[in-house]
Amino acid sequence: MTNDMFIQILAAFLFTMGLLVVLLRRDTIMILMGIELLLNAANLSLVGFSNSSHMIEGQLQVFFIITIAAAESAIGLSILVNLYRNFGSIKTQSATTLKG
Amino acid sequence: MDTTTYSVLPFLILISPLVGFFINGVVLPLKYKGFAKTDANVAGGIATFFIFFSFILALISFFQLKGLEAQVGSLTSYCFEWFNFGGLKIPFELRIDRLSGLLVLIITGVGTLIHLYSTSYMHDEECVGRYFAYLNLFCFNMLLLVMGNNLALMFFGWEGVGLCSYLLIGFWYTETEKANAGKKAFIVNRVGDLGFLIGMFLLFRELGTLSFPEMINMIQTNPDQIAPSATLICLSLFVGATGKSAQMPLYVWLPDAMSGPTPVSALIHAATMVTAGVYMIARLNPLFELSTVALSVIAHVGALTALFAGTIAIAQTDIKKVLAYSTVSQLGFMFLACGVGAYQTAVFHLMTHAFFKALLFLGSGSVIHACSGEQDMTKLGNLKKYLPHTHLTMLIGSLAISGIPFFSGFFSKDEILYSTIALPGGVSYLFVVGVLTACLTAFYTGRMMSLTFYGTERLSHDVKHHIHESPALMTFPLYVLAGLAALGGFLGVPHLLGDYLGHMPHALSHWLEPIIPSKVLPLVGVKMPLHEGLVMVGSSILAIFFYVLGVSLFKKVFFISDLISGIAPLQKILANKYYVDEFYDLIIVTPLKKIAAFSSAVIDKLVVDGAVNGLGRGVRRVSTELRALQTGDLQSYGLMMLFGVLVAAFFIFKVLV
Numbered sequence: 001m002t003n004d005m006f007i008q009i010l011a012a013f014l015f016t017m018g019l020l021v022v023l024l025r026r027d028t029i030m031i032l033m034g035i036e037l038l039l040n041a042a043n044l045s046l047v048g049f050s051n052s053s054h055m056i057e058g059q060l061q062v063f064f065i066i067t068i069a070a071a072e073s074a075i076g077l078s079i080l081v082n083l084y085r086n087f088g089s090i091k092t093q094s095a096t097t098l099k100g
Numbered sequence: 101m102d103t104t105t106y107s108v109l110p111f112l113i114l115i116s117p118l119v120g121f122f123i124n125g126v127v128l129p130l131k132y133k134g135f136a137k138t139d140a141n142v143a144g145g146i147a148t149f150f151i152f153f154s155f156i157l158a159l160i161s162f163f164q165l166k167g168l169e170a171q172v173g174s175l176t177s178y179c180f181e182w183f184n185f186g187g188l189k190i191p192f193e194l195r196i197d198r199l200s201g202l203l204v205l206i207i208t209g210v211g212t213l214i215h216l217y218s219t220s221y222m223h224d225e226e227c228v229g230r231y232f233a234y235l236n237l238f239c240f241n242m243l244l245l246v247m248g249n250n251l252a253l254m255f256f257g258w259e260g261v262g263l264c265s266y267l268l269i270g271f272w273y274t275e276t277e278k279a280n281a282g283k284k285a286f287i288v289n290r291v292g293d294l295g296f297l298i299g300m301f302l303l304f305r306e307l308g309t310l311s312f313p314e315m316i317n318m319i320q321t322n323p324d325q326i327a328p329s330a331t332l333i334c335l336s337l338f339v340g341a342t343g344k345s346a347q348m349p350l351y352v353w354l355p356d357a358m359s360g361p362t363p364v365s366a367l368i369h370a371a372t373m374v375t376a377g378v379y380m381i382a383r384l385n386p387l388f389e390l391s392t393v394a395l396s397v398i399a400h401v402g403a404l405t406a407l408f409a410g411t412i413a414i415a416q417t418d419i420k421k422v423l424a425y426s427t428v429s430q431l432g433f434m435f436l437a438c439g440v441g442a443y444q445t446a447v448f449h450l451m452t453h454a455f456f457k458a459l460l461f462l463g464s465g466s467v468i469h470a471c472s473g474e475q476d477m478t479k480l481g482n483l484k485k486y487l488p489h490t491h492l493t494m495l496i497g498s499l500a501i502s503g504i505p506f507f508s509g510f511f512s513k514d515e516i517l518y519s520t521i522a523l524p525g526g527v528s529y530l531f532v533v534g535v536l537t538a539c540l541t542a543f544y545t546g547r548m549m550s551l552t553f554y555g556t557e558r559l560s561h562d563v564k565h566h567i568h569e570s571p572a573l574m575t576f577p578l579y580v581l582a583g584l585a586a587l588g589g590f591l592g593v594p595h596l597l598g599d600y601l602g603h604m605p606h607a608l609s610h611w612l613e614p615i616i617p618s619k620v621l622p623l624v625g626v627k628m629p630l631h632e633g634l635v636m637v638g639s640s641i642l643a644i645f646f647y648v649l650g651v652s653l654f655k656k657v658f659f660i661s662d663l664i665s666g667i668a669p670l671q672k673i674l675a676n677k678y679y680v681d682e683f684y685d686l687i688i689v690t691p692l693k694k695i696a697a698f699s700s701a702v703i704d705k706l707v708v709d710g711a712v713n714g715l716g717r718g719v720r721r722v723s724t725e726l727r728a729l730q731t732g733d734l735q736s737y738g739l740m741m742l743f744g745v746l747v748a749a750f751f752i753f754k755v756l757v
Contacts, residue, residue, distance in 0.1 A: 023738055092734045099732030
């Protein structure tokens with residue numbers, strides 16, 4: 001197993017973990033952390049490909065993603081605060097008023 | 101002025117009543133916010149002025165026409181191009197030639213008198229502005245019908261007069277019966293108009309033009325081109341004529357149309373509109389000459405209608421109904437004349453009929469006006485004492501229609517009767533029918549005069565209290581028309597009589613010569629060996645005898661069955677107009693209503709409503725099932741999104757690549 005292959009498998013593993021966290025955990029803070037994990041798994045994959053194909057663009061892209069992830073988590077946390085104010089809880093099963 | 105300056109005359113004649121319509125129908129209602137406040141004298145004055153203006157112009161153009169060369173004699177106004185697509189070019193072109201000039205004079209002349217009469221007759225009605233607006237609009241359309249230089253323009257006028265007739269019959273639309281009479285007139289006319297349209301389309305297909313001069317030129321130079329389809333075209337056009345001119349089987353609307361104001365009956369349903377069919381046939385006479393079958397049909401329908409309506413008129417008690425059936429009968433006479441090929445005689449009778457029938461209608465209007473709206477002759481009687489002017493003028497009118505010698509009806513009716521045996525197109529038994537109808541005409545006219553003006557007085561107390569001779573504004577038109585009805589016949593003195601009177605020519609047929617080639621009537625009939633003089637003397641004696649009989653029999657009784665008890669059942673059939681209305685109800689109106697009821701109950705309720713409601717119900721049922729998918733839970737949406745991405749990825753990598 002080459003070094004590049006290992007990096008991609010690690011990224012896929014992290015992505016799967018993040019996805020599971022997003023889909024299975026009921027706590028909104030955990031979901032936000034899962035989203036961070038997904039983004040960073042993608043970052044890792046980009047860096048790995050950038051390294052193996054000797055192209056700088058992949059690493060460049062990662063900087064943008066980190067910036068956007070910071071903005072995303074700021075918005076996510078503010079939504080979370082509002083969620084708590086309105087429902088008295090930050091569990092996803094308490095915010096189901098859009099049920100058809 | 102040269103002729104080009106005169107050529108604007110037809111346009112001015114046409115447009116003048118339209119201006120009157122615009123003022124009475126648009127300007128004044130806008131000013132007064134509705135029709136109610138327009139003063140009757142103002143509205144009537146405006147309407148009368150504009151139609152009188154047309155009459156003056158018509159007189160000018162008549163004298164101008166007289167000075168022109170006979171063969172090319174016409175005044176033509178080219179206004180603008182009306183239609184131009186494909187091979188069809190229809191200009192808006194008006195033309196006054198010798199035939200349409202005569203009709204224009206009758207329409208504007210009689211029209212002016214009737215407008216004048218209406219000003220007084222309709223004085224106390226509400227919304228007179230509306231009435232006079234319609235009346236002017238009618239004159240506009242009638243003039244368009246007559247002056248239009250192609251069939252399409254004629255059809256425009258044809259429809260326009262139908263519309264105005266509907267509006268005026270239903271003038272008192274608050275009464276359901278009168279509104280229904282208007283609808284009936286409109287719908288029955290639609291049937292005829294379909295025939296007219298088909299005839300027009302066929303003519304266009306055969307000749308490629310609708311302009312009258314071009315069509316007639318093509319027919320005369322190359323008759324073989326159109327001869328094969330002439331019968332079909334003529335019969336289609338005649339169907340149109342039966343609708344507008346109230347011939348069998350489409351005459352049923354005219355008696356009902358009497359529920360309109362009486363001057364309307366005089367103008368539209370006696371003098372002008374109902375003669376449109378006769379005018380159309382006279383205008384297209386070279387075409388009708390090509391089809392002996394069509395002419396024979398026209399003659400038979402005309403004769404049958406004349407007799408049929410004449411018998412009904414005997415048993416009616418409503419004075420206007422008698423006159424209505426009499427009109428149908430006289431129109432039948434005109435078609436009989438057309439059918440045997442005596443077009444100029446038909447036009448002659450059209451003219452004299454316009455005079456004496458307008459007179460009789462206006463006279464009956466004067467009676468109705470004087471007797472507080474009473475139209476039932478069984479409740480009148482001995483009005484001679486109270487209404488001397490009306491009596492005198494109506495007497496002249498009744499003598500004219502009965503064909504008493506030297507009144508106008510005598511000349512025209514006698515010419516028709518003699519034409520049926522003297523012309524090659526004639527049939528001997530139609531002559532017998534014609535004579536019979538002429539006797540009936542004299543008889544029921546005498547009866548009408550007797551029941552109204554002579555005999556015992558049967559007025560109710562109220563009516564008698566209010567009775568008064570009509571004002572001068574109403575009697576003046578009566579006297580003018582009486583003069584025309586008495587003397588109008590001398591325009592068409594037959595040759596036989598003219599020779600004795602010092603070579604007096606048949607002025608009318610001479611006048612119409614360029615448009616209707618006159619046929620020489622032999623002195624002895626070809627279809628029946630009768631001398632012209634014998635026919636004339638015989639029909640005069642019969643007319644006088646039956647008129648006197650009609651007057652003298654009905655001094656005290658109302659019906660023939662009161663004198664001869666054996667014919668009571670016949671009387672009942674006649675009084676009920678042969679049950680034709682009931683028959684039409686049974687075979688046309690009732691089935692149509694049933695179909696409509698079926699459609700509304702079954703097709704609309706089940707099929708249409710079912711489709712609409714079913715669609716709504718189906719959508720609702722499906723959505724009830726689908727809404728379970730929307731759980732409101734964030735993470736189940738996320739899961740679905742994951743599945744979606746997986747399916748998309750599978751589709752992209754396995755199926756597409």
